Amino acid sequence: MIQSKISQSFSAHLATLRAHFKIIFTYRGMMLIQAVRLLLLPLVLAAAWLSIEKTAENPYSDADYLLYYLLVPVILNLTDSRLVFRFPMAVRDGSLSRELLKPFPPLSGYALESIANNLIQLVYLLPFTLLAGYAISDRLQLSHINLQLLLFMVLAIMLGGLVRMLISGSISLVGFWLEDVTTLNLILNGGIWALLGGMIVPVATFPQHIRYIAELLPYRYMLSFPIEIVTGRLSQAQILQGFAVCLFWSLLFALIMRLIWKRGLKVYAAYGG
Amino acid sequence: MLQAAIILKLWKASMMQAMEYRGSFAFSIIANFFDFIFGFLQYLVFFTAAQSIAGWNSDQMLVLYGVFMLVFALQFIFLYPNLVAMGDMVNSGNLDLLLTKPVNAQLILSFRRISFEELGSISTALVLLGWLTVKGAINLTPASVALFLVAIVAAMLLIYCLFLLLMCLAVFLERLDNMAQLMWSMFSLCRYPVDVYPARLRFMFFSFLPVAYIASVPASALLGTASAAQVMTGMIIALTATFATTLLWRRTIRAYTSAGG
Numbered sequence: 001m002i003q004s005k006i007s008q009s010f011s012a013h014l015a016t017l018r019a020h021f022k023i024i025f026t027y028r029g030m031m032l033i034q035a036v037r038l039l040l041l042p043l044v045l046a047a048a049w050l051s052i053e054k055t056a057e058n059p060y061s062d063a064d065y066l067l068y069y070l071l072v073p074v075i076l077n078l079t080d081s082r083l084v085f086r087f088p089m090a091v092r093d094g095s096l097s098r099e100l101l102k103p104f105p106p107l108s109g110y111a112l113e114s115i116a117n118n119l120i121q122l123v124y125l126l127p128f129t130l131l132a133g134y135a136i137s138d139r140l141q142l143s144h145i146n147l148q149l150l151l152f153m154v155l156a157i158m159l160g161g162l163v164r165m166l167i168s169g170s171i172s173l174v175g176f177w178l179e180d181v182t183t184l185n186l187i188l189n190g191g192i193w194a195l196l197g198g199m200i201v202p203v204a205t206f207p208q209h210i211r212y213i214a215e216l217l218p219y220r221y222m223l224s225f226p227i228e229i230v231t232g233r234l235s236q237a238q239i240l241q242g243f244a245v246c247l248f249w250s251l252l253f254a255l256i257m258r259l260i261w262k263r264g265l266k267v268y269a270a271y272g273g
Numbered sequence: 274m275l276q277a278a279i280i281l282k283l284w285k286a287s288m289m290q291a292m293e294y295r296g297s298f299a300f301s302i303i304a305n306f307f308d309f310i311f312g313f314l315q316y317l318v319f320f321t322a323a324q325s326i327a328g329w330n331s332d333q334m335l336v337l338y339g340v341f342m343l344v345f346a347l348q349f350i351f352l353y354p355n356l357v358a359m360g361d362m363v364n365s366g367n368l369d370l371l372l373t374k375p376v377n378a379q380l381i382l383s384f385r386r387i388s389f390e391e392l393g394s395i396s397t398a399l400v401l402l403g404w405l406t407v408k409g410a411i412n413l414t415p416a417s418v419a420l421f422l423v424a425i426v427a428a429m430l431l432i433y434c435l436f437l438l439l440m441c442l443a444v445f446l447e448r449l450d451n452m453a454q455l456m457w458s459m460f461s462l463c464r465y466p467v468d469v470y471p472a473r474l475r476f477m478f479f480s481f482l483p484v485a486y487i488a489s490v491p492a493s494a495l496l497g498t499a500s501a502a503q504v505m506t507g508m509i510i511a512l513t514a515t516f517a518t519t520l521l522w523r524r525t526i527r528a529y530t531s532a533g534g
Contacts, residue, residue, distance in 0.1 A: 052323040191311035205322040
């Protein structure tokens with residue numbers, strides 16, 4: 001009985017994911033604009049870091065910076081979550097009411113939409129990343145990369161995506177009470193993430209005390225951590241420790257999200273439509 | 274004169290519209306303030322791992338940021354709301370309606386709306402530049418101020434050209450969402466000095482893709498490191514580009530065969 005329920009739910013999720021793939025693929029043009037946005041800033045930052053005069057304690061070489069910003073658009077995209085834009089919109093335009101009537105959890109639907117979106121975006125990002133990687137291949141150091149590191153990286157990306165989705169989800173669920181969560185998102189998800197997640201400055205190059213804070217916060221695991229694994233500068237213990245911190249935040253926000261969802265549904269009164 | 278009067282009336286209308294949603298207006302001002310603060314913190318964080326970047330030290334980078342925010346806020350106030358409205362205009366067929374009216378369509382479409390949400394950023398940018406002047410990072414002389422003003426006008430003209438190009442694209446494709454995103458992507462090229470780019474790219478940014486004149490040149494004019502020739506070149510490029518894009522706009526409108534409705 002339970003087993004058939006689980007398999008039923010699984011196939012429903014799979015079918016929804018497939019449907020989202022098809023829907024998103026019809027908006028290819030939009031994806032191209034998004035790709036330009038994802039690629040441009042890392043390019044600018046790579047150029048900036050290659051022309052800086054480093055502080056004495058900065059461990060990264062030019063090759064490290066190149067590999068780092070080569071991978072940033074891909075990781076940035078894969079761990080991205082659109083939940084925080086999608087959910088408040090669904091509350092506002094009333095489509096959430098319709099979703100609630102379906103025998104399918106609405107939040108899973110939005111999450112799957114976000115995942116499908118991120119995966120399809122790879123169609124634009126990967127060719128560019130491979131081409132760019134080929135163009136600078138003589139300046140990259142890849143000899144240390146092995147299967148184990150790559151597996152760790154994939155796991156780290158999945159965990160990073162999960163924690164970002166849960167945080168975005170928690171923020172977006174505040175939309176039950178607040179009409180506009182963009183400011184909250186800007187601070188918790190955008191601002192601190194850009195500062196301490198590894199976008200502007202790779203986390204490994206921070207001075208000791210800032211790095212320590214960054215490693216405790218969840219933001220590093222959404223961007224910097226998977227790339228740090230590939231650069232081969234983390235010991236196995238450090239990698240496992242990273243996974244532990246990331247898991248802790250995932251569990252915490254999963255709990256928070258569940259709590260907000262239950263409370264929020266009670267105060268939710270549909271309008272619009 | 275008549276056109277100016279119409280635009281002033283339209284500005285008044287869009288201001289009144291904004292005031293109807295006072296809550297959301299206040300909210301976006303707060304959001305923009307945080308945006309500014311985070312942008313500012315980014316530079317501070319950047320300089321925890323760097324000493325100087327392509328010859329710009331942290332104070333000079335803050336001058337660049339102040340100038341960048343000033344230019345960005347100006348485009349946000351005057352151009353951005355019009356760009357957002359344009360996609361809708363084409364889609365809904367309202368563009369046809371406007372084209373039949375005895376007004377200069379380019380002027381009205383470019384400056385129909387105004388948004389005051391970024392007024393906060395302008396004042397914070399000015400406070401930042403003022404503080405840097407008091408601190409001694411900026412050494413104001415009549416010559417540097419004059420060059421700076423010319424450079425800012427050139428920067429605004431260049432952004433207007435990009436805006437007009439996107440407007441043409443919207444008419445041509447009959448549908449183009451997220452145009453603002455494209456415009457903002459371009460802005461990320463201006464957040465760091467052009468000196469960070471490799472020589473060939475830098476040459477492009479000073480000529481065909483005049484990104485350099487949007488923030489880097491005005492900032493170095495303010496810092497007194499830009500030559501008059503450089504600023505004037507920027508102005509000439511900006512004027513030429515404005516002329517060219519206006520021509521392109523006229524041709525696009527002539528070829529336009531209505532859409533939507």
